[in-house]
Amino acid sequence: MxxxxxxxxxxxxxxxxxxxxxxxxxxxxxxxxxxxxxxxxxxxxxxxxxxxxxxxxxxxxxxxxxxxxxxxxxxxxxxxxxxxxxxxxxxxxxxxxxxxxxxxxxxxxxxxxxxxxxxxxxxxxxxxxxxxxxxxSTAGAPGAQPLLVVGTLEEADQALRTLKGAAGWQVCGVVSPDAQDAGRTLQGVPVHVGIGQLAEVAQAEKAGTVLLASPPGAELRREVLLRWSGSGLALLTLPSADEWLSPGATALRKVRLEDLLGRAPVQLDTHGLSALLSGQTVMVTGAAGSIGSELCRQVARFGVARLVCVDQSEYAVYRLEQELRRSFPNMQGVYLTASVREPERLLAIAMHFRPVVVLHAAAYKHVPLMEQGNEVEALHTNVLGTLHAARVAAQAGAQRFVLVSTDKAVNPTNVMGASKRLAEQVVQAVAAQFTGTQFVSVRFGNVLGSSGSVVPLFTAQIEQGGPVTVTHPEIVRYFMTIPEAAQLVLQAGLMGRSGQIFVLDMGEAVKIAELARMLIRLSGKSEAQVPIVYTGLRPGEKLYEELLADDETTEPTPHPKLRVAKSGVQGVISLAEIEAGIAGIGVAPQAAEVRKMLSQFVAEYRPGRSDTEVTFPSASEYPPPAPGAKEGCPTPSGVA
Structure with a gap:
């Protein structure tokens, strides 16, 4: 003192x-x-x-x-x-x-x-x-770029305070949507009124850059995007709190698609998650994928002692290792190439490291690909892989096991969705056998920017000059950001009771065509320059995704974005029958056999018709090679 x-x-x-x-x-x-x-x-x-x-x-x-x-x-x-x-x-x-x-x-x-x-x-x-x-005087020095700030006076005031620490920008005006603000000044900066006159105001102020001060998801952002397209203005926004903490963060960044769709930040039970994860060993399967890698980042933030990352892709594991070593140098990371389809290898890993929490994100998720010629792969990875991971978690003494599921598991019309629904049932069956581990499943919709999603596809098509291909003008999907999905998976894993299936609040469904338009405009082009072409629904694809099956209701939880799905009365499925059924199908089956088996275990599965179904001959149907000819096999029907 x-x-x-x-x-x-x-x-x-x-x-x-x-x-x-x-x-x-x-x-x-x-x-x-x-x-x-x-x-x-x-x-x-x-x-x-x-x-x-x-x-x-x-x-x-x-x-x-x-x-x-x-x-x-x-x-x-x-x-x-x-x-x-x-x-x-x-x-x-x-x-x-x-x-x-x-x-x-x-x-x-x-x-x-x-x-x-x-x-x-x-x-x-x-x-x-x-x-x-x-x-x-320093900011207004030669070389400083004139900048327009768009937003209400309260939003613009916060942005101006933030920009005081950013060199190289000279705020020359504020554009407010409120008519009553006309003629005012804010921190000495003149206030203009009318989003519709954004291009004219920018020309009068000689500004080539616009800063969106409104929060993500605000309607004002979308209106500005419509006015901005084709105007030649650069569109920027303020980074989020997490982005400020990341290495190389700058005062301003380009507007991204998730800023326009808008998702409110997730409120996590940081105290509970810290108590669960801090100083513990956590294992993530499918760790190098879009969701899996974000789960690794979020888990690392809670100070785990050891993070065991398992994925079958060698290069993806290498990239994940480089990123996590750079971002979390004090964390002990274990990076292993292994497949969830190999129970012995998975068990050896789990028994050696003894994880407290197992997050299972390994899965095949591309609907049309799993619908044509790869049906059995969906069974082996999504169903058997989940069974192996759940059993291993229990045998290794893990406290919690979390399955990352999908909204396509609700009233599925495709093999991928049906296999994920069966995976949910598998987790519930394992939960009934092993009461020492809490088993939960988390169901959510599409994730912006994940591998195989429409956003990277549309972005590549726009860069090539178009056209952007959309299957149907009325097709809609639920979207959330990768960090939000990963955070809610952790939250559900913390608060869930064994056997529960959690449904995430996905907000409002978004038309894929509207998504394509926003991406085109974010690239600075218009639909006239990059047209949208409708190609028709693909095999197994639905116009509307659902988060709950017809016979399900939900119950609220203490977290506003998580609800528990309550299914109708249904007995626990037989794991032995599932394993025997999949083993009996073989590795090169007729697609009808896979769909028949899924229909036996997933009552709500209604297979869609595939016009380009790939079928394989049985092993006995392969003719012996001719003398002197190279060994081979006949081409599957439906494959050019």
Whole structure:
């Protein structure tokens, strides 16, 4: 305490403060006696000045005023200053009155307090103004780019405060959607009204860049995008809090698709997740995929002692290793190439590292690909792979197992969706056998930017000049960002009870055609330059995705974005029958056999018709090679 007091007393900010307090004390006498100081009261002023300085100093120290930075003083700092001055004035009054100075003018106490507040606050405000003027002159130096800020006055005010620390930008105007703001100024910047005149305002202000200050998902962002397309303006926005923390973060970044679709930030139970994950071993299957890699990043943020990353792609595991070693150098990462279709290998890994939590994200997810010639692969990876991972988690003594599922598992019309629904049932069956581990499934829709999703496809098509191919003008999907999906998977894993299936709040469904239009406009082009072509629904594809089956209802949870799916009465499926059924199909089956088996275990599965179905001959149907001919096999029907 003495060391802190000593540092406070020798702080350079005390010197001007003490001078100003003494000046305020003498000025109070001067004002009290009509701008003159009678000789009879000079002795009183001299006698009480040290008392006033000491008492006012005590009040300011009590409110930590000397610790304030003058350069960045805020309204909150000035409020603390006012309280400190008031406290110091009370102490001064008590001390001087205790001395019983004869004829001491009591109005001096009030006048000196007001003057001290004005002098101290004015000095800080003046210093900050000088510093900001210096920065403004630097920002307005040759080479600084003129910038328009679009948003309400409250949003623009926050953006202007953020831009004070960003060199190279000169804010030349604010464009507000509210007509009542016309003619006003904000922090000295003129306010223009009318999003429709954005291009004209930019031309008048000679600005080539627009900053969207409105929050993600706001309707204003979409309106600006419509007005902006083809105007030649660069469209920027402020980074999110997580992006500020990432290496190489800048003050401004380009607007992305997720900024326009808009998803409110996920509120995580950080205390509960930290208690579950911090200092523990976590295993992620499919760790190098889109969802799996984001799960690894989110888990690493909670301070796990060891992260075991399992994926069958060697190159993808290598890339994940490089990223996580760079971002989390203190975390012990284990990067393994293995397939969930190999139970012995998976068990050996789990028994060696003994994970507390297993996150199962390994899956085949491309609907048309799994519908034509790869049906058995969906069974082996999505169903058997899930069974292997769930059993291994229980045998290794894991506390929790979380399956990443999909909305396509609801009333499935394709093999991929049916296999994921069967995987959910497998997890529930394993949960009934192993009560020591909590098994939950998490169901959500499409993820923006994930491998195989429409966004990378559309982006590549736009870069090539189009056309952008959309299957149907009315097809809609639910979308969420990769970080949001990963965070909600962790949250569901924390709060779920064994056997539960969680449904994520996906917000409003988005038309794929509208998604394509937004991506085209984000590229700075119009639909006339990059046309949209409709190609028709693909095999197994539905116009509308569902998050709940017809016989299901949901129950709320403490988390606003998570609900629990409650299925109708259904017995636990036989895992032995599933394994026997898949083993009996073989590796090169007729597609009808796979669909028949799925229909036996997934009651709500309604197979769609495939016009280009790929079939394979049985092993006995392969003819022996002719003498001297190379070994081969006949071409499957439906394959050119």
């Amino acid at each position: 003495l060391t802190k007091l000593r540092r406070t007393l020798i702080s350079k900010s005390w010197l001007p403060d003490l001078v100003l307090i003494a000046l305020a004390w003498w000025a109070a006498f001067w004002l009290r006696f009509n701008l003159r100081l009678p000789a009879a009261y000079i002795e009183d002023a001299v006698l009480t000045t040290p008392i006033a300085l000491a008492c006012m100093a005590c009040g300011l120290v009590a409110m930590r005023v000397p610790r304030q930075s003058w350069r960045y003083v805020s309204l909150a700092d000035l409020r603390r200053l006012a309280i400190g001055v008031a406290l110091g004035a009370l102490l001064t009054t008590a001390a001087v009155m205790g001395l019983r100075v004869t004829g001491f003018p009591r109005s001096v106490f009030l006048i000196s307090a007001l003057l001290s507040l004005v002098f101290l606050a004015g000095a800080r405000a003046t210093w900050r103004t000088l510093m900001e003027l210096t920065h403004i």
